[in-house]
Amino acid sequence: MTAVTATTADTFRPALHYAARNTWLNDPNGLIFHEGVYHLYYQNNPLGNVWGNMSWGHASSADLLTWTEHPVAIACDDLEDIFSGSIVFDRHNSSGFGRESSAPLVAVYTSAYKSASVHHGIQAQSLAYSLDGGYTWTKHTGNPVLNRGSSDFRDPKVFRYESDAGSYWVMVAVEAQDFEVVLYKSHDLKSWELLSSFGPANATGGVWECPDLFPLPVDGDPENLKWVLTVNLNPGGPNGGSAGQYFVGDFDGVTFTSAATVTEGLQDPDRLGDYQWLDWGRDYYAAVSFSDVPEGRRLMIAWMNNWQYANNIPTSPWRSPMSLVREVSLHTVDGSLRLVQQVAQELASLPAGHPPFTADVVEISEGTHLLDGAAGSVQRIEATLTAGTAEEFGLIVRGNGTKGTRIGIRPAEGSIVVDRRESGQTHFHESFASIDAAPIEPAGNSYELTIYVDQCSVEVFAQGGHVTMSELIFPASTSTDVSLYTIGGTATLNNLCITQYA
Known part of the structure; x- marks a missing residue:
């Protein structure tokens, strides 16, 4: 956290990350x-x-x-x-x-x-x-x-x-x-x-x-x-x-x-x-x-x-x-x-601003499923998911409806992806809207994700920190939904804990 208070004109100033005051x-x-x-x-x-x-x-x-x-x-x-x-x-x-x-x-x-x-x-x-x-x-x-x-x-x-x-x-x-x-x-x-x-x-x-x-x-x-x-x-x-x-x-x-x-x-x-x-x-x-x-x-x-x-x-x-x-x-x-x-x-032991949102075992059917009560703009998301028949499955953060930043697993490819094509503002540079991928191996058939979400970023730590992905995003201040999604089949959410910081 920085010793600077965000203003309405400073929508993206991070709460968890350091940024200079005005330079x-x-x-x-x-x-x-x-x-x-x-x-x-x-x-x-x-x-x-x-x-x-x-x-x-x-x-x-x-x-x-x-x-x-x-x-x-x-x-x-x-x-x-x-x-x-x-x-x-x-x-x-x-x-x-x-x-x-x-x-x-x-x-x-x-x-x-x-x-x-x-x-x-x-x-x-x-x-x-x-x-x-x-x-x-x-x-x-x-x-x-x-x-x-x-x-x-x-x-x-x-x-x-x-x-x-x-x-x-x-x-x-x-x-x-x-x-x-x-x-x-x-x-x-x-x-x-x-x-x-x-x-x-x-x-x-x-x-x-x-x-x-x-x-x-x-x-x-x-x-x-x-x-x-x-x-x-x-x-x-x-x-x-x-x-x-x-x-x-x-x-x-x-x-x-x-x-x-x-x-x-x-x-x-x-x-x-x-x-x-x-x-x-x-x-x-x-x-x-x-x-x-x-x-x-x-x-x-x-x-x-x-x-x-x-x-x-x-x-x-x-x-x-x-x-x-x-x-x-x-x-x-x-x-x-x-x-x-x-x-x-x-940072990992930073006290929460609100009681955490939790969920137990849930089978995720094809499509996007809003998690009622999980919304937030500054969060730590801890989730374990197991592959089923889906081609891709995961979470959408800083979302609005079906749009947001997708953090997904593609089991057949052995990859984790961060898709920010619909993450918010992307028009400022032609190379910003992207799907970025990293190799990942399941533990058994499961994938463990810890995701830090801030006003203008996501940092993903997968499989206990063996794989990391850091990405800027620029969502609307009203885009705070968290959703589960699958494409082409089903997957299972084994557990979920979302800690709210703001």
Whole structure:
């Protein structure tokens, strides 16, 4: 939830997701938990609600539920735009930016140099530091600290690597047009040494951006750690436009090696469904994880939009929300290592505004069946359905009659679909009205869905978070119905619980 009250003219402002008060945002940046507070920085145009004047906006939260927007953290100027990056807590003051009583937070960001700069046309990595917990920032006078002379070298994610052989900072960045992740090493955040590179591999249908690299225990076993490399690309997603893929493997402090066979070089467009995607929906991009979260939790958040239509979505005066914060874990699924994603517990345990709507076993006959008493605009829907003879079955949310956003299972295809062709406003861009699909396997013959519905979005977590789909929608304020439906036969609703938040 954001500390902003929606108005009549602000119909689509989300209740559960963060959005800036009255400006544009895109990629999350500088995610860190520090002194009891989650800090969310992000690409922000402080002067408008379309992309431009890239600076770092800033919001903070103690609970991942209520976000407070702060003044712009790191602003663009005549010499540079401030592109994506990350923040580390330099607790031992390796950078020398700290003071006797205050270790610094250090932001590592991409300087996109403008015509007035001697580095015009170059993207290079720079530093800024904060001595007040992340609220005010000072740019390093020695910027940039890492310059490859490239026009597309960006999006540094930095973390502290600890091993028996030593401890140092590792930067994971991209050469975007080359579909290449590059890794660097530093002891002071100022001088960097090239370690290795990864890619091109798997999906290469668009530039690579916003990488991340982190360890996770396999099946909860802390003695069995694997490393996850995420990289976002635009376009080239499995359903068109922006998306994020991931690789699971090993990192020895120098090189990341994928545990699974990857498609090297430029992709085969027919193999998109074979790759590992962070999210199969149209609106989950630039996902990165928070640093220093207690108890080793790995929390991620993404920009909820798609570059195909990002500047055109019908929100005002703000434009673009963030996704819900997710906790990710690594599990063995059919012999392969896969990410499993759940909404962070702080959000999943959000108290309801009303008693929940529940339903027991119901056979769903062909057609659309309104659930009387289930209407709402901000909801968590938990349902288990079993296939029968139907070609497709599922739920319609934010509906009006038979129209709305369809979330359906197609058993014969082995797919789950989100159909937003009749979801509300779709005319603002030719690519928005879509049927998006993801592969899904039944458990027995059943399908478990958890769906978060907000004023302008649905986030679907299927089969316990093994498959996720995030989609923007723009329904009328009066479109609040929830319905069950089948096409071409019957299905069974085993259980249903709808929690109302507004």
